Amino acid sequence: MSVICLENVVKQYGEVRALDGVNLTVERGEWLAIMGPSGSGKTTLLNLLGCLDVPTSGNVIIDGRKVAGLDTDGLTALRRETIGSIFQQFHLVPYLSALENVMLAQYFHSMADAAEAARALEAVGMGERLHHKPSQLSGGEQQRVCIARALVNYPAILLADEPTGNLDRANEEVVLELIRGFHQRGQTVILVTHNPEIARCADRMSVMSYGKLRACADASPAGPAATGDECAPRP
Amino acid sequence: MTHTPSFFARLLLRSLLERKGRVTVALASVTLGASVIAAFVTLYVDVGAKMSRELRAYGANFVVEPGESRRSLTGEAEQALRSLLPAERLVGIQALLYDVVELQGRRLVAAGMAFDQIRAVTPYWQLSGNDGAGIPATGCLLGRDAARKLGVEPGHEVELVMEARRHRCAVTALVETGGAEDGQVFLPFGEASTLFARPGEIDLLLASIIGALEEAEGLARALEQRAPGVAAHPILKLSRSEGIILEKVRAIVYVAVVLITASTFVSLLIALLAMVSQRRREIALMKALGATDRRMRFHFLAEVAITGVAAGILGLAAGYGLANLIERVLFATAVSFRWWLVPLVPAVAVLISAAGALIPLRMVTRLHPALVLKGDY
Ligand SMILES: Nc1ncnc2c1ncn2[C@@H]1O[C@H](COP(=O)(O)OP(=O)(O)OP(=O)(O)O)[C@@H](O)[C@H]1O
Ligand SMILES: [Mg+2]
Numbered sequence: 001m002s003v004i005c006l007e008n009v010v011k012q013y014g015e016v017r018a019l020d021g022v023n024l025t026v027e028r029g030e031w032l033a034i035m036g037p038s039g040s041g042k043t044t045l046l047n048l049l050g051c052l053d054v055p056t057s058g059n060v061i062i063d064g065r066k067v068a069g070l071d072t073d074g075l076t077a078l079r080r081e082t083i084g085s086i087f088q089q090f091h092l093v094p095y096l097s098a099l100e101n102v103m104l105a106q107y108f109h110s111m112a113d114a115a116e117a118a119r120a121l122e123a124v125g126m127g128e129r130l131h132h133k134p135s136q137l138s139g140g141e142q143q144r145v146c147i148a149r150a151l152v153n154y155p156a157i158l159l160a161d162e163p164t165g166n167l168d169r170a171n172e173e174v175v176l177e178l179i180r181g182f183h184q185r186g187q188t189v190i191l192v193t194h195n196p197e198i199a200r201c202a203d204r205m206s207v208m209s210y211g212k213l214r215a216c217a218d219a220s221p222a223g224p225a226a227t228g229d230e231c232a233p234r235p
Numbered sequence: 236m237t238h239t240p241s242f243f244a245r246l247l248l249r250s251l252l253e254r255k256g257r258v259t260v261a262l263a264s265v266t267l268g269a270s271v272i273a274a275f276v277t278l279y280v281d282v283g284a285k286m287s288r289e290l291r292a293y294g295a296n297f298v299v300e301p302g303e304s305r306r307s308l309t310g311e312a313e314q315a316l317r318s319l320l321p322a323e324r325l326v327g328i329q330a331l332l333y334d335v336v337e338l339q340g341r342r343l344v345a346a347g348m349a350f351d352q353i354r355a356v357t358p359y360w361q362l363s364g365n366d367g368a369g370i371p372a373t374g375c376l377l378g379r380d381a382a383r384k385l386g387v388e389p390g391h392e393v394e395l396v397m398e399a400r401r402h403r404c405a406v407t408a409l410v411e412t413g414g415a416e417d418g419q420v421f422l423p424f425g426e427a428s429t430l431f432a433r434p435g436e437i438d439l440l441l442a443s444i445i446g447a448l449e450e451a452e453g454l455a456r457a458l459e460q461r462a463p464g465v466a467a468h469p470i471l472k473l474s475r476s477e478g479i480i481l482e483k484v485r486a487i488v489y490v491a492v493v494l495i496t497a498s499t500f501v502s503l504l505i506a507l508l509a510m511v512s513q514r515r516r517e518i519a520l521m522k523a524l525g526a527t528d529r530r531m532r533f534h535f536l537a538e539v540a541i542t543g544v545a546a547g548i549l550g551l552a553a554g555y556g557l558a559n560l561i562e563r564v565l566f567a568t569a570v571s572f573r574w575w576l577v578p579l580v581p582a583v584a585v586l587i588s589a590a591g592a593l594i595p596l597r598m599v600t601r602l603h604p605a606l607v608l609k610g611d612y
Pocket of ligand 2: 161
């Protein structure tokens with residue numbers, strides 16, 4: 001069963017047609033990379049997939065549920081139950097510690113559980129930094145906290161909008177490795193990136209251009225069974 | 236929706252501590268407002284009674300005289316007046332009996348009166364020669380001019396003569412009023428009745444009462460009904476101006492409370508608006524993490540309520556102090572602490588806070604997580 005299904009989705013911002021009839025089907029356990037130039041509508045698409053926004057027209061079906069009929073609270077509930085998000089700018093709450101930032105996601109999901117939040121941080125290698133504030137963490141560490149926060153509620157889908165955009169090579173590797181681990185446990189990943197090498201880690205790749213999404217024929221050396229090992233190393 | 240109290244509390248605490256500066260500003264503005272409101276409400280309640288009592292210092296404001304068909308009043312009129320007015324609104328009542336006596340061969344007006352009512356009914360009387368010992372209950376008081384003419388000093392014995400009757404008494408103090416009293420002699424009412432041979436009679440009742448002019452006029456009519464043959468009336472000029480002053484003070488208090496409430500509301504609103512726009516990102520993030528609008532409002536209101544309650548309690552204390560200060564300056568007395576202000580002032584502070592939070596709260600609700608998270612806000 002497809003976990004994501006978009007049919008002729010349009011998103012209009014006044015004059016700007018950010019999404020112009022997007023069709024997309026993502027199977028459970030798939031890793032899809034989306035590339036495309038700036039302003040082509042990638043973030044807009046992720047916002048729809050993340051139930052942060054609703055389309056102007058067309059159908060969005062997430063985890064078998066139609067987004068169109070949902071009110072704000074319904075969208076929030078669907079997002080809470082299904083989606084984990086990581087962002088290029090991390091978006092951590094500055095006055096909460098790493099542990100508390102992860103607990104925040106638990107708290108709004110169901111209930112805060114410090115022990116489990118700590119385990120999630122250990123899983124991303126942040127077990128030694130539980131009580132640091134974001135300002136006391138490096139960019140890579142902040143992004144790892146974000147990943148722990150995104151994964152702590154066991155979402156069916158991980159949405160990542162340029163998660164390595166602000167990171168150096170080493171941290172990029174760490175983040176990719178964590179995403180890969182999540183994917184290997186059979187979860188779905190949608191990753192937006194400008195970096196073709198990162199995109200190649202995905203099962204398949206699509207390119208966004210002027211609000212239209214098309215499957216990428218040339219840039220996908222890896223089949224659906226691809227794992228991280230087949231990622232091309234950088235020159 | 237499961238609330239986890241401990242994490243909820245932790246979040247609130249962190250959030251408030253994070254914004255110490257802004258929270259302090261909001262707290263200060265509500266505290267200030269609450270304290271001034273507490274002070275003014277205290278004054279509003281206190282000032283009526285206090286003003287009236289203070290104005291009583293200018294003397295009696297209610298007169299009862301014999302009606303046209305009568306030569307004098309009786310104790311009945313005084314009883315009727317006492318029964319018509321609650322004790323706390325009757326500051327004092329003076330029954331007077333006048334006649335002319337001879338003292339050392341000179342004729343002068345003598346008045347029988349209750350010495351213990353002088354303070355309440357004719358507080359402007361200045362007594363001298365009794366070493367500040369207060370007003371004696373016995374002996375007699377002599378007007379200053381009369382004393383000078385007769386060469387009498389405090390402590391001397393004098394003899395008042397009327398027809399064949401004589402009354403000896405020691406002059407305990409001299410009276411100075413700047414009026415006719417300076418040439419008169421005063422003795423206790425019972426002794427005057429005997430000397431004048433007019434038992435049970437009263438020439439004039441002077442009373443000092445608390446209340447507005449209309450009430451005093453109502454009282455006069457009621458008294459004339461209850462005790463026929465008497466003529467009662469407020470001393471109009473004083474009562475009316477007193478009523479006007481009271482009205483004015485109340486109006487000022489009322490306007491001040493409204494203005495202060497409004498200005499507190501506005502400054503709080505500004506502080507909260509600034510706070511919400513500063514926190515747009517954080518609010519959007521929480522929504523993105525699955526917080527419903529209701530929950531965000533709840534969080535926001537909890538922060539505001541904590542600030543409001545704290546400000547209310549501080550404001551209550553400060554307001555009581557302020558009211559005390561004002562009363563001490565205006566009336567040289569302390570205010571009585573009003574227990575009903577204890578729940579009222581914090582409640583008002585919370586209400587102002589909640590009202591000030593309404594518009595920022597709508598901002599919180601309307602904030603779209605996608606827009607804020609996407610851009611470089
Ligand atoms: N809230 C909005 N109001 C108006 N126009 C918007 C809004 N959000 C996005 N757009 C427009 O929609 C188009 C797609 O924006 P989007 O953020 O999806 O681009 P993107 O592919 O994520 O770009 P980038 O790679 O720079 O992040 C852009 O032209 C943008 O200006
Ligand atoms: Mg983008």
